[in-house]
Amino acid sequence: MAEVLSQSQIDALLNSMQGGNSAPPKEDAPEKKYRKYDFKSPRKFTKDRLKMLGGIFDNYSRIINTRINGLLHANCEVEVESVEEQRYYEFSNALHDGAVLTVAHLNMEGGDEDEAPVLMYPTTTMMVSMMDRLLGGTGNVEDVPDDYEYTDLDLCLYENLTQEFVKCMGEGWANYIQLDFDFGRVESNPTLVQLIGLEETVVLVDLKLKFSNCEGGISIVLPGTMLTNIFTKINEDNPTRRTTAED
Known part of the structure; x- marks a missing residue:
């Protein structure tokens, strides 16, 4: 007579069968992330070129750091915060109505x-602080609103300071090419004047300035067409640098 299994034996047999056939749980594969690419606004400059510009403005930061310390008799730290390619309208749309810009022109052979x-574009609080130091003050100013309106005296001091900043700009490029930048004018209504085509590619370099009692920044807008001409000239004059300057 066949042996009859008890209920406990049947349960044990079923559990062993289920345990032997069960597959180990699958681990969820990490989700692959993709970087969005805007086909309407393709990038004009490679990472190598932006890195090159970062090095150029590192040099420029050290130069104006020394210049600011000499002009204002105060310790100031200047460093490159970011170098980013964008369309000009992205910068222009962020300006407020009372913004004041300095316009400069490249002087290059050909x-x-x-x-x-x-x-x-220096931030308003930073400029007011530097102007106060220029007049013999401590530069210890309260937070200045973005819509602060510069007086005629302010604009004269503003022009004197930014002329010095523009004068030093060409020295930052000295390792690659001889360039001179000429001060043009101070523009107090940049939103009403089309200085650069809204859709034009530009490179925005943001510098961070820090005094003991105040900090701010300077944004420098470099037109894409100008940079392309500079890089082309560098390639022609220095073929050995071609690998770092080409797209």
Whole structure:
């Protein structure tokens, strides 16, 4: 007579069968992330070129650091915060109505006189602090609103300071090419004047300035057409640098 299994034996047999056939749980594969690419606004400059510009403005930061310390008799730290390619309208749309820009022009052999200008935008609080130091003050100013309106005296001091900043700009490029930048004017209504085409590619360099009692920044807008002409000239004059300057 066949042996009859008890209920406990049946349960044990079923459990062993289920345990032997069960597959180990699968681990969820990490989700692959993709970087969004805007086909309407393709990038014009490679990472190598942006890195090259970062090095150039590192040099420039050290130069104006020394210049600011000499002019204002105060310790100031200057460093490159970011180098980013974008469309000009992205920068322009962020400006408030009372913004004041410095307009400068590249002076390069074989350059185009009608080329879009370089723009420089120091933050308002930083400029008011530096102007106060220029007049013998401590530069210890309260937070200045973005819509602060510069007086005529302010604009004269503003022009004197930014002329010094523009004058030093060419020295930052000295390891690659001889360039001179000429001060153009101070523009107090940049939102009403089309200085650069809204859709034009630009490279925005943000510098961070820090005093003991105040900090702010300077944004420098470099037109893409101007940079392309500079890189082309560097390639022609220095073929050995071609690998770092080409797209």
